[in-house]
Amino acid sequence: MELRGTNESVVRTLQRIMTSEVPTIAIDIVIVEKNSSSVENLLLADRLTVIPLTGDRASSLYYSTDCPNCKGFKDYCDLCSVEFRLSAKCIAGETLDVTTKDLITSNSAVVPVDFRNATSGGTLIVKLGIGEEVKLKAIARKGIGKVKQKWSPVTTVAYFSLAQVKINEELMETLTLEQKKDWVASCPANMFQIERHTQKVVLSRPEAYHYDDKVTWKAEAMGMPGLVEMCEKKDTFMFKLETTGALEAFQLYINALEILKQELLLEDDDIDYSF
Numbered sequence: 684m685e686l687r688g689t690n691e692s693v694v695r696t697l698q699r700i701m702t703s704e705v706p707t708i709a710i711d712i713v714i715v716e717k718n719s720s721s722v723e724n725l726l727l728a729d730r731l732t733v734i735p736l737t738g739d740r741a742s743s744l745y746y747s748t749d750c751p752n753c754k755g756f757k758d759y760c761d762l763c764s765v766e767f768r769l770s771a772k773c774i775a776g777e778t779l780d781v782t783t784k785d786l787i788t789s790n791s792a793v794v795p796v797d798f799r800n801a802t803s804g805g806t807l808i809v810k811l812g813i814g815e816e817v818k819l820k821a822i823a824r825k826g827i828g829k830v831k832q833k834w835s836p837v838t839t840v841a842y843f844s845l846a847q848v849k850i851n852e853e854l855m856e857t858l859t860l861e862q863k864k865d866w867v868a869s870c871p872a873n874m875f876q877i878e879r880h881t882q883k884v885v886l887s888r889p890e891a892y893h894y895d896d897k898v899t900w901k902a903e904a905m906g907m908p909g910l911v912e913m914c915e916k917k918d919t920f921m922f923k924l925e926t927t928g929a930l931e932a933f934q935l936y937i938n939a940l941e942i943l944k945q946e947l948l949l950e951d952d953d954i955d956y957s958f
């Protein structure tokens with residue numbers, strides 16, 4: 684994902700919003716009715732709370748603290764939560780794998796993210812031995828990563844500047860193929876390559892740019908100063924973004940931009956224009 688015409692402080696703010704301010708939905712309360720498995724209730728609850736759930740409908744849920752039906756953090760209702768049921772018993776075979784596919788949701792729009800993959804067997808929650816049983820209710824709520832990590836939709840978010848590169852084509856064409864190979868190999872970030880058919884040197888990995896003078900030093904050492912001009916693009920950034928699956932990367936980006944817009948409006952309102 685490429686952002687143009689902006690500056691680093693906006694990009695850094697977007698990174699923070701994506702990680703800790705875009706709301707998703709995660710299991711927050713677990714009420715165990717029966718558990719004869721070897722996994723303790725607390726550990727079972729911990730496993731459930733970190734299961735990524737689809738978060739596209741988070742905007743249609745109230746935060747539990749703002750819900751008009753609920754009086755406190757312990758309350759929950761359809762406006763601020765989604766209920767999951769899990770009921771499994773091993774009655775045959777050596778063991779039974781209970782997975783996210785066994786969770787039954789009260790809202791078909793909010794499910795474990797691996798429901799999207801029909802061929803996936805789901806994520807293991809607990810293994811039951813013969814005669815063992817688990818029965819529980821889990822309440823999922825809307826939240827943000829700033830409050831608890833489990834609500835963060837991000838696994839990786841990083842950004843980097845792109846390079847502004849100008850190859851002096853005329854000068855480059857005076858190099859032999861061996862000299863071109865030698866020069867291309869001098870770039871520690873492997874940003875350049877030689878096109879097979881034309882033998883032309885091209886910029887192939889602008890995203891790999893980091894400040895380094897090695898290619899210009901090499902050109903000078905070859906008696907070719909000015910072969911390439913390279914600097915950082917101050918207003919263009921590339922985002923590397925991986926999500927938990929709660930939101931697609933593009934949707935996360937759009938939601939983060941929306942929050943950024945609201946924050947900027949708020950800040951604008953906060954400005955005191957009196958003299």
Ligand SMILES: [Zn+2]
Binds near residue numbers: 747761763
């Ligand atoms: Zn409620």
